[in-house]
Amino acid sequence: MKRIVFIIVFILILLAIPLTVFLVSKNQEMRQRAAPATTLTLSPTSLSKQVGDEFTLEVHMDTATNQVVAVQVSLSFDPTKLEAEWIHNGTMFPNIISSGVIGNGTASIALGAANTTTPITGTGMIATIKMKALAGTSAPVSVKFTADTFVGALGEGSTNVLTSTIPSTISISGAAVDTSASSASSSASLTTDLTSHTEATGSATTSAVMILSPTTNQDVATQQPTIQGKAPAGSTVTIAVYSTQQITATVVADANGNWSYTIPKALEAGPHTVVVAAQNPTSGQTETATIGFVVSNGTENGASGSAMPVSGSETPTLILLGLGILLFLSGVSIPVFSRRTL
Amino acid sequence: MSMLIHHVSNRVSSIVSLIALIVFLPLLILGITQTYQLFIRATGTPADIVIDTHIPLEPIKTDFYHAFAQGGEESGDMIAPVQSEVTALRPRLIRLDHIYDLYHIVSRDGSGLHYDWSKLDAALSTIRATGAKPLLALSYMPNVIAKDGNIINPPNDWNEWASVVSQTVEHVSGRGGLNISGVYYEVWNEPNLPQFGGWSLGGEKNYLTLYQYAAAGASSAKNVNTFFIGGPATSGMYPNWITALAQSGSRINFFSWHSYLSNPDQYATDQRDVIKALLPFPSYTLLPKLITEYGFTGDKSAAYGTSYAAAHTAAVVRQLMSGGPAYLFTFELRDGPSDTNTGWGLISHDGSQKKPRYYVYNFLDTMAGTRLTLTGEGSWVTALASVSNDVIHVLLINFDPNGSHSENVPVSILGLSPGSYAVHQRFLLGRDVTDTVVVSDSILKTQIFMSPESVAVLEISKKK
Numbered sequence: 001m002k003r004i005v006f007i008i009v010f011i012l013i014l015l016a017i018p019l020t021v022f023l024v025s026k027n028q029e030m031r032q033r034a035a036p037a038t039t040l041t042l043s044p045t046s047l048s049k050q051v052g053d054e055f056t057l058e059v060h061m062d063t064a065t066n067q068v069v070a071v072q073v074s075l076s077f078d079p080t081k082l083e084a085e086w087i088h089n090g091t092m093f094p095n096i097i098s099s100g101v102i103g104n105g106t107a108s109i110a111l112g113a114a115n116t117t118t119p120i121t122g123t124g125m126i127a128t129i130k131m132k133a134l135a136g137t138s139a140p141v142s143v144k145f146t147a148d149t150f151v152g153a154l155g156e157g158s159t160n161v162l163t164s165t166i167p168s169t170i171s172i173s174g175a176a177v178d179t180s181a182s183s184a185s186s187s188a189s190l191t192t193d194l195t196s197h198t199e200a201t202g203s204a205t206t207s208a209v210m211i212l213s214p215t216t217n218q219d220v221a222t223q224q225p226t227i228q229g230k231a232p233a234g235s236t237v238t239i240a241v242y243s244t245q246q247i248t249a250t251v252v253a254d255a256n257g258n259w260s261y262t263i264p265k266a267l268e269a270g271p272h273t274v275v276v277a278a279q280n281p282t283s284g285q286t287e288t289a290t291i292g293f294v295v296s297n298g299t300e301n302g303a304s305g306s307a308m309p310v311s312g313s314e315t316p317t318l319i320l321l322g323l324g325i326l327l328f329l330s331g332v333s334i335p336v337f338s339r340r341t342l
Numbered sequence: 343m344s345m346l347i348h349h350v351s352n353r354v355s356s357i358v359s360l361i362a363l364i365v366f367l368p369l370l371i372l373g374i375t376q377t378y379q380l381f382i383r384a385t386g387t388p389a390d391i392v393i394d395t396h397i398p399l400e401p402i403k404t405d406f407y408h409a410f411a412q413g414g415e416e417s418g419d420m421i422a423p424v425q426s427e428v429t430a431l432r433p434r435l436i437r438l439d440h441i442y443d444l445y446h447i448v449s450r451d452g453s454g455l456h457y458d459w460s461k462l463d464a465a466l467s468t469i470r471a472t473g474a475k476p477l478l479a480l481s482y483m484p485n486v487i488a489k490d491g492n493i494i495n496p497p498n499d500w501n502e503w504a505s506v507v508s509q510t511v512e513h514v515s516g517r518g519g520l521n522i523s524g525v526y527y528e529v530w531n532e533p534n535l536p537q538f539g540g541w542s543l544g545g546e547k548n549y550l551t552l553y554q555y556a557a558a559g560a561s562s563a564k565n566v567n568t569f570f571i572g573g574p575a576t577s578g579m580y581p582n583w584i585t586a587l588a589q590s591g592s593r594i595n596f597f598s599w600h601s602y603l604s605n606p607d608q609y610a611t612d613q614r615d616v617i618k619a620l621l622p623f624p625s626y627t628l629l630p631k632l633i634t635e636y637g638f639t640g641d642k643s644a645a646y647g648t649s650y651a652a653a654h655t656a657a658v659v660r661q662l663m664s665g666g667p668a669y670l671f672t673f674e675l676r677d678g679p680s681d682t683n684t685g686w687g688l689i690s691h692d693g694s695q696k697k698p699r700y701y702v703y704n705f706l707d708t709m710a711g712t713r714l715t716l717t718g719e720g721s722w723v724t725a726l727a728s729v730s731n732d733v734i735h736v737l738l739i740n741f742d743p744n745g746s747h748s749e750n751v752p753v754s755i756l757g758l759s760p761g762s763y764a765v766h767q768r769f770l771l772g773r774d775v776t777d778t779v780v781v782s783d784s785i786l787k788t789q790i791f792m793s794p795e796s797v798a799v800l801e802i803s804k805k806k
Contacts, residue, residue: 070627085717088399096400098614099665110617112628150621158622
C-alpha cells in the first residue's frame with residue numbers, strides 16, 4: 001500500500017512540475033505584455049501639401065506609466081521630396097540636452113526632464129519640426145522615426161522603453177512632379193512606413209513584396225527565426241522587426257526574387273511584428289508586407305550555443321509528456337501486476 | 343658574372359621600388375587629403391541668415407562660458423596679480439589643478455599625514471574675491487603617499503588617497519573650514535595622457551579605482567556644505583570612459599572632459615555623442631557635463647593672442663548655446679612665466695596685455711534673452727538670435743580655419759511691425775555703426791560684411 005501511495009505522489013510531482021513551469025511562463029508573458037510602453041507619434045499622421053509649401057509636424061509622446069528622463073528623437077525623410085528647416089523642443093520637455101540638428105534627409109534633437117527627480121509622465125508635444133515640400137510625387141512620402149530614437153526611463157535600466165512609433169505621410173502635389181513615380185495608389189500611404197506598428201492588412205497579398213515565412217501569427221520555436229519571402233528580383237529589401245529593441249536590416253532579393261534574413265539576436269518570447277519593404281521596379285513605389293508572429297517560450301540561441309533545450313510549442317510538449325507518463329505508469333504497473341500474478 | 347649583376351640589379355631595383363612606394367604612398371594620400379580639404383574650403387556655403395520673430399525658443403544661457411581654468415604654470419597664487427582683470431570677466435567657476443603638488447599640502451612624519459593649506463587657501467581666497475567658486479582638480483598624487491614618490495602613480499595605500507580627498511573636502515567645503523558651498527571636485531586631470539599617469543579603465547593604474555577611493559573619501563567628509571564630485575577629466579570626450587564611470591557605482595555629480603578641437607562643430611557633436619552614450623543609463627543622462635578645458639589646440643600657439651582665437655571661442659560658444667554643457671572652461675586665464683607670445687592665457691603673465699579672446703565673454707553676454715528661430719548659417723559664418731525687451735540681437739561669427747575667408751552676409755528678420763528701426767552693428771574690437779532701416783512689409787533686410795575671424799552683434803530696435 002505504501003508503495004502505491006509513493007507512486008501516486010511521485011506521479012503527482014511529475015505532473016506538477018510541467019504544470020508549474022507552464023503557469024510561470026504564462027505569468028511572465030502576461031507581465032511582459034503589461035510592461036509600460038512609451039509611444040511617439042508624428043502629428044498629423046497624414047497631410048497633403050503643394051510643392052513649395054512650408055508646414056510643421058509635431059512629435060507627440062505618450063509615456064504610458066514610464067518615468068521618462070530623456071528622449072533622443074531622430075527622424076528621416078526623402079531629401080529629394082522634403083527639406084527640414086529646423087527642429088525645436090516642445091512644451092513637454094523644457095530641457096534641450098543636445099541641440100537640434102538638420103541634415104540631408106534627417107533631423108534630430110535630444111531632450112530631457114529638468115532633472116532625474118522630476119521625470120516626465122503623461123502625454124504631450126515634445127518637439128516640432130518645420131518642413132518644406134520640394135517636389136511632388138503621386139505616392140505619399142513619409143517622415144519617420146529612425147532606429148536610434150531612444151526613450152530612457154527610471155527603473156527600466158538600459159531598456160529603450162519606446163515600443164511604438166507612428167510616422168507622418170505627406171502627399172505632395174504641384175508642378176515639379178517627380179517623374180520617377182507613376183500612377184497613384186491608394187494603398188501607398190503606408191508604403192514607406194517602416195516605423196509604424198500599424199498593420200498593413202492585406203498588403204502581403206496585393207504587393208510585389210511578400211513574407212512567406214513565418215506566416216501570420218505563427219508560433220515559432222526558435223528565438224532567431226529566419227524571415228523569408230519574395231520581392232522583385234535584385235531589389236533591396238528593408239526588414240524591420242519590432243521587439244523590445246527594434247532590429248533593422250537590408251538584404252537583396254536574388255534573381256528569382258527570393259530573399260531571406262535570419263534574426264541575429266535572440267528575440268524574447270511573445271508576439272513580434274516584422275515589416276519588409278522593397279521598391280517595385282514597375283510602379284516605382286516602395287511596397288511593404290507585414291506579419292505578426294509569436295516566439296514560443298524557447299531558449300534556443302544559436303549564437304551563444306546555450307545548453308538549454310528547446311521547449312518547442314505547447315501542444316506537442318503536453319502530448320509527449322502525457323505519453324511519457326503513460327509509459328512510466330505502464331512500466332511501474334508491470335512488476336506490480338507481475339508480483340500479484342506470481 | 344653578368345647574370346649575377348643582372349640578378350642583383352633586379353633585386354636592388356625591386357627594393358628601391360618598394361622603398362619608394364612606402365615613402366611616397368603616404369605623401370600621395372596626404373596630398374590628396376590636402377587637395378580635398380582645399381576644395382572643400384573653397385566650395386563652402388555662404389550664410390543667408392533668416393530670423394523668425396514669431397517663434398521664440400528657450401532662454402539663452404550666458405553664464406556657462408564664464409568659466410576659466412588656470413594651469414599649473416608656477417607654484418603659488420597665479421591669479422592674484424591679475425585679480426582685477428579676472429574679476430572683470432565675471433567668472434562663475436575657476437578651475438585649479440596641480441593642487442597637491444604645486445601647493446605642497448600633504449606631508450608625513452612619524453605620526454602620519456599632515457596638511458598645510460596655507461598656499462591653497464591664498465589661491466582660493468583670490469578666486470572667491472573675483473566672485474567665482476572653485477573647481478579643484480584632485481591632482482596629482484601627493485608624493486608622500488605615491489608609489490615611488492611619483493605624483494602620477496597610484497598610492498601605496500588607497501585608503502590614504504581617500505583620506506587626503508576627505509581632508510580636502512572637509513577643509514574647503516567644511517563648515518569648520520573655508521565653508522564654501524557649491525565647490526566642484528574633479529578627480530585628476532587628463533588621466534589618459536602618459537604625462538599624467540597614463541591611467542586606463544583596468545589594470546594597476548585603473549582610473550575607476552582612483553575615482554572610487556576619491557569619491558568614497560569625499561563622501562565620508564563630515565559637516566560639509568553641498569559639493570560636487572565628478573570626472574573623468576580626460577583629454578577628449580571618450581564615451582567609454584564616461585559610461586565606465588556611470589557603471590562604476592561610485593558617487594558621480596558631473597561628467598567632465600577636455601576639448602582641444604579646431605572645428606567648433608565638433609563641440610556640438612561631442613554633446614550629442616555623450617548624450618547618446620548615456621541614454622541607456624537614465625539615472626546619469628541628465629547629470630551636468632563640464633568641459634573643464636578647451637581651446638583650438640592643446641599646444642601653445644601664437645594664434646592664442648590673435649582674433650583667430652577670439653572667433654574660435656565665440657564660434658564654440660555659439661555651438662553650445664543650446665543643449666550645451668553646464669560649464670565650458672577656457673584654458674587658461676594667465677600665461678606662464680616663460681611664455682612670450684605663445685601662451686594659452688587670456689592675459690599675459692605680467693598682466694600688461696589682454697588678448698583679443700579676453701573680450702569675447704562679456705561681448706557675448708549681449709545675447710541674453712529668448713532665443714529666436716534662425717536659419718541659413720553657412721560654412722564659415724554662424725549665427726544666433728535672441729530678443730530681450732523688444733530688442734533683437736543677432737550674433738554673427740566668421741571663423742575660418744584658414745583665416746582668409748570674408749563674406750557679405752544677408753540678414754532678414756521676419757515678423758516685424760512696419761516702421762523705422764535702428765540697426766546697430768557692433769564688432770568685437772572693431773567698428774560700431776548705427777543705420778536706420780524702414781520696414782514696410784514686416785521683413786527687415788540688411789547686410790553685414792564679415793571680415794576674416796570677425797565677431798559682430800546686430801542690435802535691432804524700433805524707433806519711437
